Amino acid sequence: MNFDKDLDARGLNCPLPILRAKKALNDMQSGQILRITATDPGSVKDFQAFCKQTGNELLSQTEENKEFVVLMKRK
Amino acid sequence: MSEVSPTQLAAYVSGGAFVLAFVFGAVGAKTNFCTMGAVADWVNMGDTSRLRMWLLAIAIAILGANALHLAGVVDLSKSIYQAPRFTWLSYLVGGGLFGIGMTLGSGCGSKTLIRIGGGNLKSVVVFMFLGVAAYMTLKGLFGAFRAGVLEGASISLAGNQDLPAIFARLLGGELKTWIIAVSLLFGGGLIAFVYASKEVRQNFDFTLGGVVVGLVIVAGWYVSGKIGYVAEDPKTLEEVFVATSSGRMESFSFVAPMAFTLEYLMFWTDTSRIVTFGIASAAGVVAGSAAYALATRTFRWESFRDAEDTANHMIGGILMGFGGVTALGCTVGQGITGFSTLALGSIVTFAAIIAGSAATMKWQYWRMMH
Numbered sequence: 001m002n003f004d005k006d007l008d009a010r011g012l013n014c015p016l017p018i019l020r021a022k023k024a025l026n027d028m029q030s031g032q033i034l035r036i037t038a039t040d041p042g043s044v045k046d047f048q049a050f051c052k053q054t055g056n057e058l059l060s061q062t063e064e065n066k067e068f069v070v071l072m073k074r075k
Numbered sequence: 076m077s078e079v080s081p082t083q084l085a086a087y088v089s090g091g092a093f094v095l096a097f098v099f100g101a102v103g104a105k106t107n108f109c110t111m112g113a114v115a116d117w118v119n120m121g122d123t124s125r126l127r128m129w130l131l132a133i134a135i136a137i138l139g140a141n142a143l144h145l146a147g148v149v150d151l152s153k154s155i156y157q158a159p160r161f162t163w164l165s166y167l168v169g170g171g172l173f174g175i176g177m178t179l180g181s182g183c184g185s186k187t188l189i190r191i192g193g194g195n196l197k198s199v200v201v202f203m204f205l206g207v208a209a210y211m212t213l214k215g216l217f218g219a220f221r222a223g224v225l226e227g228a229s230i231s232l233a234g235n236q237d238l239p240a241i242f243a244r245l246l247g248g249e250l251k252t253w254i255i256a257v258s259l260l261f262g263g264g265l266i267a268f269v270y271a272s273k274e275v276r277q278n279f280d281f282t283l284g285g286v287v288v289g290l291v292i293v294a295g296w297y298v299s300g301k302i303g304y305v306a307e308d309p310k311t312l313e314e315v316f317v318a319t320s321s322g323r324m325e326s327f328s329f330v331a332p333m334a335f336t337l338e339y340l341m342f343w344t345d346t347s348r349i350v351t352f353g354i355a356s357a358a359g360v361v362a363g364s365a366a367y368a369l370a371t372r373t374f375r376w377e378s379f380r381d382a383e384d385t386a387n388h389m390i391g392g393i394l395m396g397f398g399g400v401t402a403l404g405c406t407v408g409q410g411i412t413g414f415s416t417l418a419l420g421s422i423v424t425f426a427a428i429i430a431g432s433a434a435t436m437k438w439q440y441w442r443m444m445h
Contacts, residue, residue: 011380011381012380013182014109014182015111018115026444041193046116049124053122
């Protein structure tokens, strides 16, 4: 899937992936898609909670080469 | 227990602590129980579910610990938390620095152990720095500052510092009545608050994490305060809680035990040293978390991203080591175990840790945006 912005959160642990995602979304337009790559297993649940709370749409969460890839659409 | 030798008794205590900590580690890993994550979810996304899970653990610990106390099974006044000396500056500074440290270091002491079990090498570094800094605060360079400066700012209360004792002194009435009233007010009030959330009611993991962690703390009191209690040590003719480092009744806490774990490993050939409650707890959490990670095939190696990430974890470990010893405990040691004794200092430390952690997250975001 295409995306508008790519965020590398590999090697970062809570709370930094969420904070960086917040900053990235802040610079984006409504409807644009953010891709995040993370390695912290805890980030999987964190991004689910983040989307639920903030209203940004969680499009997909997959695991590729031991990395977690998240796609979310800015509200 | 009169026929049991002190060595056997110590083995029961450390064995019991290990088993309970194993459960803590496994359930903590499964339910994502994390006190720093609780603050992060709240501050960064307005989600209080994990904070409620922590509060549920506190509520269960308060109700269980005070039930044991009232039934005469354990005596909470024999723990370190209720002592009359109210070291307010140590609680505030130690708690605040611990909160900053856990935010920089990917989680508090117990989370560090859970992360180690899951394969996080950063947390191994946090463990080392935390353990050394805690030891330096107990007996070394930082200890002089802790004892000479911070603990100088203290108030000697007329009696114990737990809320029931304070209320009984100020307002009169039986201590026992106040223990029942304050326990039910805090325990019941927190449980009502926790389950006011639809998210918590719908996802069983929050209940599982909160209840199990709370019960582990209560069971820890039983292991140390009942099984490990000797009314009269044949050598000293004084009462003793076997296999503790404080000599007092203990339940779970993770900062000083990391220092004692390092000390135990470094003085391994000194046969006078034993595996204490605290050392067994640190090992148990790592083992429980590792068992969960291996059983669910979620074990994965994690390492540092860059120099800044490395520095943050080193500083985080040092701040947690210093802060945790200074404040007499961490988010579990003061935040649940101490809180379960209804000690005022534990409640002050709990608030200071949350404030320090929340302020650090705000600072991290501000720095990112500027």
